[in-house]
Amino acid sequence: MTPQINNKINRSIKRYWLGSNRRWGKYNESLVDRIEYLVDRIEYLADRIEYLADLSFIKDNDRLLEEKNNGKIGHPYKVPDALIIYLARLRSIFSIPFRSLEGVLRSLAIIANIKSISYSEIFRRIRRIKPELNNINSKLDCIIDSTGSKITIRGDYLRHKWHKKRRGWIKLHVIISLKDVTVLSFTITDEHTHDSKAARKLLSKMKNNILRLFGDRGYDSKYIYNMFGYNAIIPPRKNASTEFRGSPARAKIVRFIKKNSMEQWKENNSYGKRWLVEIYFSGLKRVMSEVIKAKKIEYIVQELALKVVNYNIMRGMTHAY
Incomplete structure (x- = not known):
């Protein structure tokens, strides 16, 4: 319920009835400090951002594509597996629909001069991914x-x-x-x-x-x-x-x-x-x-598994202490 304000009181208090006694100089400075804190944390978050925006595989696109199509019977692939894994990563982290992934790929195709594929092909290629964790050798x-x-x-x-x-x-x-x-x-x-x-x-x-x-x-x-x-x-x-x-x-x-x-x-x-x-x-x-x-149940299982694997990688990049 909104409090009733007396029209006879000071206009500034009427406008700022909540926090009217606030020390604005100190408050403004604290808001500036928030941004400084965010800037200080950029280095801490840099590895995660690099993981999400890592497109280094594009420079090897032709070689990766040639290896993928080596010995393939029928119509050749237009994009390598590394690009499909990148799109799967975006979907698992941001829940991006497949049609939106096609839009992302079209933009990358223009920027990096590579080929694009339809969302249905993206769907089929992503569904073939088998999420796996790294093996451990210690107790x-x-x-x-x-x-x-x-x-x-x-x-x-x-x-x-x-x-x-x-x-x-x-x-x-x-x-x-x-x-x-x-x-x-x-x-x-x-x-x-x-x-x-x-x-x-x-x-x-x-x-x-x-x-x-x-x-x-x-x-x-x-x-x-x-x-x-x-x-x-x-x-x-x-x-x-x-x-x-x-x-x-x-x-x-x-x-x-x-x-x-x-x-x-x-x-x-x-x-x-x-x-x-x-x-x-x-x-x-x-x-x-x-x-x-x-x-579908098999797609539900794969989608959750991709989330686990990708979050595992992101946690491995986080150094909290």
Whole structure:
């Protein structure tokens, strides 16, 4: 509700009823300082901007195109894979439609004197990309967790008003490094897949690279405890048994918690570090957008995977400390 202003009071106060006692000299100076702060941060953000605007591959366009068409049967490609990967990067970060990507490519074609292709060809070439992470060769402390992503931009109001069927969520399961908060491995499932079930697939590939594994109660399973022993920093359920029942390590952890307290166990094992995964999920959704625009399930999975891979590269370029 807008406050009522007395017409008889000073005109300047009437106009600036909110903050009328503000020290404008100091306020103006603070606004100038904001811009100085932004300029100071340009160097910090430079690597990310270079990643988004890296067009160095264009100078090798002819060579890359020749390699791509070497031995190809039928109509030759007009643009190399490097250019398609660049367009996929723009789409995953800014959610640019395919027709808009064709506009971007047309502009690049004019500037760099290269060929352009239609949005349908861009679509087909991008959908052939298989997002992959770099391999690791060392043992690290890791965190395992999952989060959901929307597969529709429809809000609850429209769903209730027009009785639209709920499309659900797509679920991202990740193992991240505790050291630099980047993804080491991930898998994508529907919303009904339990965390511990998806963990089996992830951990079977990563178990030799994990020193300690942090997770929430959703990963309280004998399979994980038997794989990592006391290095599984996962709180047991409240009704967990103190008996062995297939997992001695889990039983010993439960007995310690019942004898002392959950808080004491968490403090002894630095369990608070698990929250770094929430920082990762927050950044992923803010920077890369939470909504997936693809409709077919295979395209939904690929689009989310591209977001994860590209955000991983961007996090690797960030030096916060």
